[in-house]
Amino acid sequence: MDKIRDIISENTLMGQLVTLFLVIVAIIILVWSFNKVIGRMTKRGLDPAAVPLITDLFRYSLYVIGLLVGLNIFGVNTNGILAMIGAASLAIGLALKDTLSNVASGILLLFLNPFKAGDYIECGNVKGKIGGIGLFNTTLKTTDGLYVSAPNSSLWGAPIVNFSRNKVRRLDLSVGVAYGASLDEVFDIFRKMVAAEDRFLKDPASAIFVENLADSSVNVSVRVWVRASDFPSLKREYLEKIKKLLDEGKIEIPFPQQVVYLKQD
Structure with missing residues (x-):
């Protein structure tokens, strides 16, 4: 068993x-x-x-x-x-x-x-x-x-x-120019810059305008639409290019200044 x-x-x-x-x-x-x-x-x-x-x-x-x-x-x-x-x-x-x-x-x-x-x-x-x-x-x-x-x-x-997710993005480029600078000249420089760049889309249309009046500068903004894949490289490239174009046009980019008054007894 x-x-x-x-x-x-x-x-x-x-x-x-x-x-x-x-x-x-x-x-x-x-x-x-x-x-x-x-x-x-x-x-x-x-x-x-x-x-x-x-x-x-x-x-x-x-x-x-x-x-x-x-x-x-x-x-x-x-x-x-x-x-x-x-x-x-x-x-x-x-x-x-x-x-x-x-x-x-x-x-x-x-x-x-x-x-x-x-x-x-x-x-x-x-x-x-x-x-x-x-x-x-x-x-x-x-x-x-x-x-x-x-x-x-x-x-x-x-x-x-x-x-x-979207195929296009808006690229905002802002720069401050001196109060004594000619806005017509500044706008003309930026219009030529936008027209010369094929990677900036025609539709939606670009816009160039005064963004605000700051303490030391007139802040101008350039808004253009680009392909999303081009956005990072264009942003880096045009921040440098704007500085060079304004230097060539003798447009001053101001920096904040402070005036200190010394009171004497």
Whole structure:
């Protein structure tokens, strides 16, 4: 009788191990198929920024399902475990409040799509190019090459400025000239500058005007519309160019001055 029990026990254990092996093989096939599908979807237009989040959701779901199936194979009552988790769900939710908030925010960012991979955004004190949206955080790369990992909830809970969403942007160039300078000459210099640059768009039209009368200068603003991709380089280029053009035109750029009176007894 003992031998029979041993044989049955060995066969049962062998069957459990075989079943577990088949489950592992099935999981490997699922992962492989999932990666192939994601690759095809990316080629057909799926935003690469969404891939990390989708992958994380699939992976963690697979972990949970695999664990439950594995426990069932070895005769563990998973209903009791699930009941315990359900009973403790409130405590778990409170303990993982921030984590769950990041997950929910990541899903909302994925579906509402305020940005995509490669977009340059600003949110709060974070500014950079989007790398990808993960289950808990979003990665960005700053203009000075820093890697930033921002919690999804911090992005979802604050206004997002997407500098890459529109194809055109307005470039504002402001400079202060001396009160004694001729505004007609200043405006003429800027009109010629705008007309000579093909990268400045004709529509919407450019504008040149006096922005305000400051303490030491008359502040003149040049507003032009450019392609979003040209914005950073044009801004750097024309801040330098305006200085040179005003120097050539003998237009003074003043600096703040203070007059100190000394009272003698």
